[in-house]
Amino acid sequence: MKKLMMAVVWSVAILVTSLNVYADDKIDAEKIVTRSVEVLTNFANDPEMKWFQKHIKDAKGILIIPSLLKAGFIFGGSGGTGAMLRNNVSNKQWSSPAFYSMGSVTWGLQIGAQKAEVVLLVMTDKGMDALLSTKLQLGADASVAAGPVGAGTKAATADVLQFSRAKGVFGGLTLEGSVISPRDSLNGAYYGKSVSPLEILVKEEVSNVQADKLKTTLTVLSK
Numbered sequence: 001m002k003k004l005m006m007a008v009v010w011s012v013a014i015l016v017t018s019l020n021v022y023a024d025d026k027i028d029a030e031k032i033v034t035r036s037v038e039v040l041t042n043f044a045n046d047p048e049m050k051w052f053q054k055h056i057k058d059a060k061g062i063l064i065i066p067s068l069l070k071a072g073f074i075f076g077g078s079g080g081t082g083a084m085l086r087n088n089v090s091n092k093q094w095s096s097p098a099f100y101s102m103g104s105v106t107w108g109l110q111i112g113a114q115k116a117e118v119v120l121l122v123m124t125d126k127g128m129d130a131l132l133s134t135k136l137q138l139g140a141d142a143s144v145a146a147g148p149v150g151a152g153t154k155a156a157t158a159d160v161l162q163f164s165r166a167k168g169v170f171g172g173l174t175l176e177g178s179v180i181s182p183r184d185s186l187n188g189a190y191y192g193k194s195v196s197p198l199e200i201l202v203k204e205e206v207s208n209v210q211a212d213k214l215k216t217t218l219t220v221l222s223k
Contacts, residue, residue, distance in 0.1 A: 025189035028081075029099055030210055032186075035066035036083045036097070037214050039117045042165060044221055052119070052147055052163050057222040061086045061122035061131065061201070062094075063180070065102060068164075070114040079103035080118065081183055083211075084131065085218060086201040094218040096207045098200040099186035100131070102178050116166030118175070121147070127159030131180065132198050139176035 043049045056062070065082030083097035102118075122128050127142040138144040138160060145158035162175050188194045191206040199205045 025185045029186040029190040032066060032081060032083050032099065033097060033211050033214050036064040037217050039064050039066050039119065040214075040217050040221065042117060043119060043163065046165065049147075049163065052121070053221065056121065056218075057087075059087055059121040059123055060125060060128040062218065063100060063102075063120040063122070063131070065118040065120075068102070068116045068118045070116070081186070082118070083214065084197070084201065085215070086128070087218075087222070088204075092219070092222070094215045094222075095201045095204055096211050097190075097214060098197040099183040099190065100180050100197075101183050102175070102180045114166055116164045119163045120144075120175075121161045121163070122159065123161055124159045130159070132201065135179060135181045138178045138180065144176055 043052055061084060063082050063084045065080040068080035079102065081099060081101045084100050085097050086095040088095060122131060124142075130136045130142040133141075136142060142159035143157070144160045144162055147161045147163040182197050184194070184196075187197070187200065190208055191200070193206075195206050
């Protein structure tokens with residue numbers, strides 16, 4: 001009887017913990033969506049982002065990372081979580097967001113820290129297909145080049161174009177080598193069930209009204 005009671009207690013504890021984690025993931029996902037709207041507004045009002053503003057309509061998709069943190073001393077690294085949306089050319093509408101994380105580890109003399117708003121424009125079908133896979137490494141699975149000017153052969157043919165607004169002691173923000181992968185826990189919490197990026201971005205099987213402002217903002221910027 002005592003063992004049975006202990007088993008019940010442990011089961012309840014695990015259930016409560018799972019529900020709390022699920023609730024936290026939902027809150028985190030909602031915050032990312034809200035901050036993504038702010039980031040887009042910042043980029044739309046930035047005079048240095050003219051190329052981005054003009055060509056966002058040509059993108060196959062967009063990944064908005066409201067806060068990418070980068071820090072290091074000899075060893076370095078960066079990481080952040082963002083919202084990915086697909087541009088549906090047929091109806092000129094943007095999909096609901098899928099959540100992805102991006103991170104990298106670097107080696108070399110690098111002392112300091114940097115926090116950046118980062119937006120990636122996915123310009124090719126190859127880049128979009130890579131993001132729908134389990135994991136993508138920028139520079140290996142899809143080519144990446146820096147914006148906002150986009151001048152030169154590499155930028156003109158890149159699968160992904162990188163735009164950032166950053167402050168910190170690092171001289172530049174380089175994302176080549178970064179790994180991008182879906183955040184399944186956030187996707188599940190945000191939509192209330194287990195769902196893949198393909199089901200969110202391409203099949204559009206789920207939606208959340210909390211993302212309506214983000215989708216509307218992108219639609220306006222794409223005109």
